[in-house]
Amino acid sequence: MKGDLMAQKQKAVVLFSGGVDSTTCLALAIERFGKDNVVPLSIQYGQKHSKELEAAASILAYYGIEGKTMDVTKLFAFSNCSLLTQSTEAIPQGSYKEQQETEGEGTVSTYVPFRNGLFLSAAASLALSLDCGYIYYGAHSDDAAGNAYPDCTEHFYKSMGDAIFEGSGKECSLEAPFINHNKADVVKEGLRLGVPYHLTWSCYEGGDKPCGHCGTCIDRAEAFRANGVEDPAQ
Helix, strand or coil: CHHHHHHHCCCEEEECCCCHHHHHHHHHHHHHHCHHHEEEEEEECCECCCHHHHHHHHHHHHHCCCCEEEECHHHHCCCCCCCECCCCCCCCECCHHHHHHHHCCCCCCCCCCCHHHHHHHHHHHHHHHCCCCEEECCCCHHHHHHHCCHHHCHHHHHHHHHHHHHHCCCCCEEECCCCCCCHHHHHHHHHHHCCCHHHCCCCCCCCCCCCCCEHHHHHHHHHHHHCCCCCCCC
16 A cells, blocks of 8 residues: 555646746656656736746647646735736846846846745645645746845755645655756756747747847847757747
8 A cells, every 4th residue: 555655646746837947847757757647737826918828738738738727816916026917017128137236136026926935835735635746846046046036046945845845744845956057957958858948938028929138038048049059939
């Protein structure tokens, strides 16, 4: 019986937005556990556009996996984060480093307050409900730099991992395979895995094509350039 239980727990929930990082995490989880043992979780949180979720649906169709969705929009109703529908702030242009040079080191305006903390808590609950022993999320060192996104730092990852492990009765572990790597490293691994980057969406704007000027567009372009390949989404 114990062996059967352990076998059931060789499954993973993957926080999945349809962007470069989460799609690469999805591919890693599929490689490790097999696609039948991977549960992608996409979350609607009140973002200004639906391009991410549309990309996520296309990627799931590509892999032949059925995902789960949640809507936590009301929990961010009081935030003026520039990514959210109700925000009075425009999405800033320029790299995160440039934004911090102008505004000072710390969170950028596209930081949704404690988003990853909330998402990972939801993922932990789902993982326990579906007998999944692991949660994957795509935090990496570029997002953590200068504390732009504090819920992407190694310290946050370790703290949240401890909380999930203890709070699940030591039944569920948090994995952030890129926590000490940059976005170029993420893309390098994704190229090895054959990730369908042409289906992904990273841009904070919701146009027909990526804007090329927001922080995530700039990071993405630099990551592909560092690997000597063109971004297939451009």
